[in-house]
Amino acid sequence: MAKGPTVYDVAQEAGVSIATVSFTFRQPDRVRPATREAVLSAARSLGYVPSASARGLARGRTGALGLFAFDYLIDSTAVAAGRSDVESPPEDPNESYRIFPLYVDEIQRGVQLECWKRGYALMVGGGNPNTTETTLTDIAGRVDGLAVFPNSLPQAILERISQRIPVVEVSETLLNRELDHVTVDNFGGMRSLVRHLVDVHQLTDLQFVGGLTSSDNRARWSGMAATLTQYGLTPRPLAQEGEFSREDIGNLVSSLHAAGALPQAFVCATDEEALKTLDALKDAGIAVPGTVAVTGFDGIVAGKIARPALTTVRQPMEEMGRAIVGLLINRIENPEQAPVAQELPVRLVVRESCGCSAP
Amino acid sequence: MAKGPTVYDVAQEAGVSIATVSFTFRQPDRVRPATREAVLSAARSLGYVPSASARGLARGRTGALGLFAFDYLIDSTAVAAGRSDVESPPEDPNESYRIFPLYVDEIQRGVQLECWKRGYALMVGGGNPNTTETTLTDIAGRVDGLAVFPNSLPQAILERISQRIPVVEVSETLLNRELDHVTVDNFGGMRSLVRHLVDVHQLTDLQFVGGLTSSDNRARWSGMAATLTQYGLTPRPLAQEGEFSREDIGNLVSSLHAAGALPQAFVCATDEEALKTLDALKDAGIAVPGTVAVTGFDGIVAGKIARPALTTVRQPMEEMGRAIVGLLINRIENPEQAPVAQELPVRLVVRESCGCSAP
DNA sequence: ATGAAAGCGCTAACAA
DNA sequence: TTGTTAGCGCTTTCAT
Numbered sequence: 001m002a003k004g005p006t007v008y009d010v011a012q013e014a015g016v017s018i019a020t021v022s023f024t025f026r027q028p029d030r031v032r033p034a035t036r037e038a039v040l041s042a043a044r045s046l047g048y049v050p051s052a053s054a055r056g057l058a059r060g061r062t063g064a065l066g067l068f069a070f071d072y073l074i075d076s077t078a079v080a081a082g083r084s085d086v087e088s089p090p091e092d093p094n095e096s097y098r099i100f101p102l103y104v105d106e107i108q109r110g111v112q113l114e115c116w117k118r119g120y121a122l123m124v125g126g127g128n129p130n131t132t133e134t135t136l137t138d139i140a141g142r143v144d145g146l147a148v149f150p151n152s153l154p155q156a157i158l159e160r161i162s163q164r165i166p167v168v169e170v171s172e173t174l175l176n177r178e179l180d181h182v183t184v185d186n187f188g189g190m191r192s193l194v195r196h197l198v199d200v201h202q203l204t205d206l207q208f209v210g211g212l213t214s215s216d217n218r219a220r221w222s223g224m225a226a227t228l229t230q231y232g233l234t235p236r237p238l239a240q241e242g243e244f245s246r247e248d249i250g251n252l253v254s255s256l257h258a259a260g261a262l263p264q265a266f267v268c269a270t271d272e273e274a275l276k277t278l279d280a281l282k283d284a285g286i287a288v289p290g291t292v293a294v295t296g297f298d299g300i301v302a303g304k305i306a307r308p309a310l311t312t313v314r315q316p317m318e319e320m321g322r323a324i325v326g327l328l329i330n331r332i333e334n335p336e337q338a339p340v341a342q343e344l345p346v347r348l349v350v351r352e353s354c355g356c357s358a359p
Numbered sequence: 360m361a362k363g364p365t366v367y368d369v370a371q372e373a374g375v376s377i378a379t380v381s382f383t384f385r386q387p388d389r390v391r392p393a394t395r396e397a398v399l400s401a402a403r404s405l406g407y408v409p410s411a412s413a414r415g416l417a418r419g420r421t422g423a424l425g426l427f428a429f430d431y432l433i434d435s436t437a438v439a440a441g442r443s444d445v446e447s448p449p450e451d452p453n454e455s456y457r458i459f460p461l462y463v464d465e466i467q468r469g470v471q472l473e474c475w476k477r478g479y480a481l482m483v484g485g486g487n488p489n490t491t492e493t494t495l496t497d498i499a500g501r502v503d504g505l506a507v508f509p510n511s512l513p514q515a516i517l518e519r520i521s522q523r524i525p526v527v528e529v530s531e532t533l534l535n536r537e538l539d540h541v542t543v544d545n546f547g548g549m550r551s552l553v554r555h556l557v558d559v560h561q562l563t564d565l566q567f568v569g570g571l572t573s574s575d576n577r578a579r580w581s582g583m584a585a586t587l588t589q590y591g592l593t594p595r596p597l598a599q600e601g602e603f604s605r606e607d608i609g610n611l612v613s614s615l616h617a618a619g620a621l622p623q624a625f626v627c628a629t630d631e632e633a634l635k636t637l638d639a640l641k642d643a644g645i646a647v648p649g650t651v652a653v654t655g656f657d658g659i660v661a662g663k664i665a666r667p668a669l670t671t672v673r674q675p676m677e678e679m680g681r682a683i684v685g686l687l688i689n690r691i692e693n694p695e696q697a698p699v700a701q702e703l704p705v706r707l708v709v710r711e712s713c714g715c716s717a718p
Numbered sequence: 719a720t721g722a723a724a725g726c727g728c729t730a731a732c733a734a
Numbered sequence: 735t736t737g738t739t740a741g742c743g744c745t746t747t748c749a750t
Contacts, residue, residue, distance in 0.1 A: 004522075004523045006727055006728085007728060018728080018737090019729080019730080019737060019738075019739095020737075022730085023729095023735090026729080035736080047522045049496045049500050049523045050496065050497075050727085051415075051727055051728070052500040052501035053412045053416040053421055054412075054416050055500075055728055055729075056410075056412030056742090057410070057416050057727080057741095057742045057744085058728045058729040058730080059730090060742070105464070112483060112485060121497065122483050122484075123482050124481050124482075125480065125481075126471055135475075138411070140408050141409050141410050141414075142411035142412075142480060160406050163363075164363045164408050375720075375721085376721045376722075377743090378723095378744095379719085379721075382719090382720085382746095385745075385746095389719075391719060409743085409744075410743055412743075413726090413742070413744040413745090414743080414744055415744090416725095416743080417743075418746090
C-alpha cells in the first residue's frame with residue numbers, strides 16, 4: 001500500500017493551497033465553482049482519501065461513536081429446551097449458541113442505523129471477562145461518545161472514561177445518575193401485564209420470578225406489587241434475591257408442586273427466566289397455560305417461537321438504540337446540560353402462555 | 360467534557376519528558392521500573408486516555424479494521440410464511456423483519472471476535488442504496504483494512520479504496536482477483552447434497568432454483584450439474600438467469616404442477632430461495648418431502664425452524680468472519696504478497712425437507 | 719535510560 | 735475567495 005496522497009498532493013495538483021483543499025471538502029460553498037472542480041478532480045485522479053486521524057486530531061473530535069457490549073455467549077441449549085418443536089441437540093459447535101438475535105443485537109441494530117443516519121461512524125467493542133484497561137481506553141480514545149450495556153465493564157473504568165467523553169448507559173444506572181441513560185417503562189409494562197392476568201384470566205395468585213439485582217427488575221417487581229395491591233391482592237413473596245438459574249427455577253417449581261402450592265401464574269422478570277420456567281414446568285409435567293400461566297418481559301425472539309408462545313412485554317429495542325445515539329450526540333453538542341433519563345414505552349404482547357389462545 | 364489530559368500533562372506530573380511517557384506505554388521495558396511507576400501513576404491520577412487520532416497520525420496506522428455491509432432489511436414475512444407453526448402476521452413494525460440472525464450477522468460476529476482477539480478495533484459501516492462517496496471514504500480513512508460484503512458498494516468506490524488500504528471480499532470476486540477473498544467450497548457442498556439425494560433418496564430428477572448472478576451460485580450450479588453428470592443423470596435446465604422472487608418461484612411451481620412436470624426435488628441455490636419454495640409448494644398443496652423434496656444452501660437459522668426443517672449445506676459463518684480478519688491483518692503486515700483466496704469447507708446438514716425423518 | 723525535536727495530515731484563525 | 739501558519743497529541747529517530 002503506497003502511502004496515499006495527502007492534502008498537499010491534491011493542492012499541488014490543483015494548483016491551490018492546502019487550505020483551499022480543506023475548504024473544498026468541508027465548506028464547498030466557500031470556494032469558487034471553478035476552484036472546487038479543480039480540487040475535486042485532482043482529488044479524484046489522485047485517489048485521495050482524507051485521513052480520519054489527522055482530521056480528528058485537528059478538530060478535536062473523531063466523528064465516531066462507540067458501543068461496548070459484553071461478549072455474551074449465550075447457552076441457547078437452555079432456551080431451546082423450552083421449545084418442544086425444535087430439534088434440541090445442537091448439530092455442531094457453531095450452532096450451539098446464539099440461535100436467535102438477542103436483546104443486545106436488536107439494540108445494536110438501532111444504534112447502527114441511527115449512527116449512520118446522523119453521520120457518525122460506529123466502533124464496536126466487546127468486553128470479555130479479562131478486558132484490560134488498555135483495550136478499554138483504546139476504544140475510549142477513538143470516539144466522541146460511548147454507549148455501554150450494563151455490566152459490560154468495571155465501574156472504575158466506566159467512571160474514568162465518562163470523565164473524558166460522554167457515556168450513556170442502557171437500562172442500568174450504575175454511576176449514580178451522573179450519566180445519561182435510556183430506560184423503558186418497566187413499571188407500567190408490568191402493570192399492563194398484571195391487569196391482563198387479573199382482568200382477563202381472573203388470576204389472583206401470582207408468583208414473581210426474578211432476581212432483584214438490576215434496576216429494571218426492581219421496577220418490574222414494584223410494578224407488579226403495586227398493581228396487585230390496587231386490586232386488593234397480595235403478590236407472592238420473592239423466592240430469592242439473586243439471579244435465577246435453570247436449576248433454581250426447577251427447584252422452585254418442584255417444591256411448590258410438591259407442597260401443592262403452585263401459584264396460578266409465574267410472572268417472570270425476563271423472557272429468559274420465563275423460558276426456563278416453561279422448561280421446568282414441562283419437566284414437572286405441569287400444563288401451561290392449562291394449570292399455570294407464565295409470562296415474561298423483554299420480547300426476545302425466542303419467546304415468540306416457544307410453545308406455548310410467551311406472553312410478554314416488549315421493549316422497543318431498535319428505538320432504544322436510536323435513543324442512545326440521540327442522547328450521546330446531544331450531549332456531545334451540549335456538554336453542560338443536566339443528565340437526561342429518557343424513558344421509552346413498552347407494549348404488552350399477548351400470546352399463549354397466559355391462557356389466551358393462539359391467533 | 361473538559362479537554363482531557365495529554366502526554367504533556369502526564370509528563371509534567373511525572374517529572375519526565377513526553378518521549379518517556381510514550382515509551383512507558385509502548386515499550387514498558389525500555390524505561391526504568393521507578394520511572395514507569397511514576398508515569399503510570401501520574402497517568403492514572405490524571406485520568407489520561409491516549410488519543411487514537413494523534414497516535415494514528417504519528418504511526419501511520421489506525422489500529423482499526425472496517426466492516427462494510429449492505430443494510431439488509433429482510434422481509435421476513437416471506438420467510439415466516441414457510442413455517443406453519445409460527446404466527447405469521449407481524450405484531451408490530453418492529454417485528455416485521457429480522458426475526459432471525461442473518462448470514463451477514465453471523466459473519467459479522469466472527470469478524471468482531473477475531474478483531475478483538477487480535478487487538479484491532481472494529482468499525483462497522485452500513486451501505487444503503489444512496490451511499491455517497493463521502494460516507495465511504497470517510498470510513499476508509501479510519502481503518503487499516505476493510506472487509507466488504509458483495510454488492511455492498513459500487514465497484515468504482517471499492518476500487519479506489521483498495522488502492523489505499525487492503526480490502527477483502529466475502530464470497531464474491533468482483534474486482535478481478537486483485538483482492539484477497541474468502542469463499543466456501545460451494546462445488547463440493549453441492550456435490551455432497553446431490554449425492555445424498557441420489558444415493559439415499561433415489562432421486563433422479565432434480566430442478567435447480569436460483570439466479571446465476573453471484574459466483575457462489577454459479578459454483579453451486581456447476582457442482583450440481585457435474586455431480587449429476589457423473590451419475591449419468593441430467594439436471595433440469597434453469598428457469599431463469601436472474602434472482603428468484605417469491606412470485607417467480609410461485610409461478611415456476613404452478614406451471615410445473617399444471618404441466619404435471621414436477622421434479623422430484625427442488626435444489627435451491629440458497630436457503631432463502633428454498634424457504635420461498637417451501638412456501639410456494641405449500642400454497643399449491645404439494646407435500647414436502649412427500650411429493651417433492653426441497654433443499655437449500657447456507658445454513659441460516661430460519662431453515663432450522665422451518666417445517667419441514669430444511670436440509671441444506673451449512674457455511675461456517677463465524678469461521679469466515681475470522682478468516683476475513685486474518686487475511687486483512689496478514690496483508691497489512693505483508694502488503695506485497697500475492698492475492699490470497701481462502702476456501703473454507705462446508706457441511707451437509709440433513710434435516711427433513713429432503714425426505715429424511717426428523718431426529 | 720531519557721530528552722529534544724521533527725514530523726504525521728488536517729483544520730481554522732488570521733491575513734491578504 | 736484564497737493563502738499562511740500555527741497547532742492538534744503522539745511516535746520516533748537521534749543525541750546525550
